[in-house]
Amino acid sequence: MITHPFIGASYLLRGYFMLFKPGIRGFVIAPLIINLTIFSLLIWLGIYQFDILLDYVMGNLPEWLQWLDWLLWPLFLIAFLLVGFTFSLHIALLVAAPFNGVLSEAVERQLDPHSTLPETSWADVAKGVAPAIISEANKFGYFVVRAMPLTALFFIPGINVFAPAIWVIFGAWMLALEYSDYPLANHGLLFKDSKEVVKEKRFIAFGFGGASLFCTLIPVINFFAMPAAVAGATIMYVEQFKESGHLAITHDNDNV
Secondary structure: OOOHHHHHHHHHHHHHHHOOOOOOHHHHHHHHHHHHHHHHHHHHHHHHHHHHHHHHHHHOOOHHHHHHHHHHHHHHHHHHHHHHHHHHHHHHHHHHHHHHHHHHHHHHHHHOOOOOOOOOOHHHHHHOHHHHHHHHHHHHHHHHHHHHHHHHHHHOOOHHHOHHHHHHHHHHHHHHHHHHHHHHHOOOOOHHHHHHHHHHOHHHHHHHHHHHHHHHOOOOHHHHHHHHHHHHHHHHHHHHHOOOHHHHHHHHHHHO
C-alpha cells in the first residue's frame, strides 16, 4: 500500500510518453491547443492582476494581523497558483471534453487489442460534443460546490496556514476522479458510478491525481498535462480498473 501512490504517479509519466506514439499524436492536437490557450490566458491575467488582488487582501487585514504580512504573502501566492490553475484546468477540461474522450479511446485500443471500443470518426466526435460538455459541466458543478468553501479557508486567520495542504489533497482527488472518468465513461459508466470504481484503488488514484496537480503547476509542462493525464488515466484503467465489479454490472445490464 505504501508504494501505491508512486504506482499511480507513474501512470502520468507513461501518459506523457504515450502522446508521441503513432496513432495517438493526431488525437492530442485539439486538447493541447485548448490547454495552451486557456493556461496562457490565465498566466497573462495573473501577471496583471496578482498585485491588485494582493493589495486588496493585505489592505483588508485587521490591524492586529498586519504583522503577519510576511507569512500571508507566500500563502496568498500559493493559494493563487493552486486555486487559479485548478479552476482553469477544469474550464479547459469542460471545453476539451469531446476530444479527451476520443483520445482515451485511441489510447485504450492501442494498449488492449481486445478492446470492444469501436473506431470513432470525427463525425462521431461532432455528434458527441453536446453530451460530453453536459457531462463535463456536471463534473465541474461537483467540483465547484466543494471548492468554494475550501477556497474560503485561505481567508480565515489561523486556518489559512493549513489551507494549501487541504487544497492539494482535494485537488489531487478531484483530478483523479476527473481524468479516470474518461475511460470509464467510454464503457458506459456515469460519473457517480465511476467515483465508486476509483475508490476501489484510492491510493493509486490519489498518487495519479497528485502527480497531475503537480504537473499542472509547472510552466510549459502544464501545457501537456491534460492530454498526458487523459492517456495516463486510460493506462490506469486498463491495468487497475478494467476488472471492477461496477464495470461488470454495467456490461451485464447492457446485455440484458
